[in-house]
Amino acid sequence: MQPKYQLSKKGLTVWRIHAAIESLSVLVIALIACALTYYFEGPYWIYAVSIAVVIIYSFLNMYLFPNIRWNHWRYEVREQEIEIQHGLFIVKRTLIPMVRVQHVDSSQGPILKHYHLASISISTAATIHTIPALTVEEADGLRASISDLARVAEDDV
Structure with missing residues (x-):
């Protein structure tokens, strides 16, 4: 799914x-x-x-x-993981466990800012995963949600 x-x-x-x-x-x-x-x-x-x-x-x-x-770009934030999917011929599906998330950033360039969009970057120890072209409200909500879920996942370990 x-x-x-x-x-x-x-x-x-x-x-x-x-x-x-x-x-x-x-x-x-x-x-x-x-x-x-x-x-x-x-x-x-x-x-x-x-x-x-x-x-x-x-x-x-x-x-x-x-x-x-x-x-073909899809994403979903769940309690234990973040799933990102993109690609047409080679579909790349990435699962990022919440316990691996170190920090979450949002960014806006001038063009994104003009259209009230932002991108969020999810950093783990090894990589940075980006979800581009989210509305500013959605990006802020996701950043806060991922941050909270990652903190809870870290406390459970």
Whole structure:
């Protein structure tokens, strides 16, 4: 059974903005390739390839991948563990025992802040697990809940 909760739908917009910024860098590289081709009188097919790469990359990165990512991201906080699931072809399911949780952080960059979203990071001795694109209220509630549950789990040991 997969975890119950999905990320905020606003996360799609944030991921698309990040993808648009990345697509601009790909566009700049394609423009440089076209300028060099023009300057050195290279073959015309480089123009077509550059344009195709920018269009395909932008479509995949701004539309398709964020939708897939959002549809497959799930999480659930239980009394004894936290479960995180993501991925399409390779589905990664992570169980984090509450007794292993050392601390929980929430973070907001400027784009997340604009859309009233936050990410939480759950630190264990070995790794840091992140749940992205939660509403600020949900992130604050999860951070407090995980902190309380981890404290209780630690007291029981």
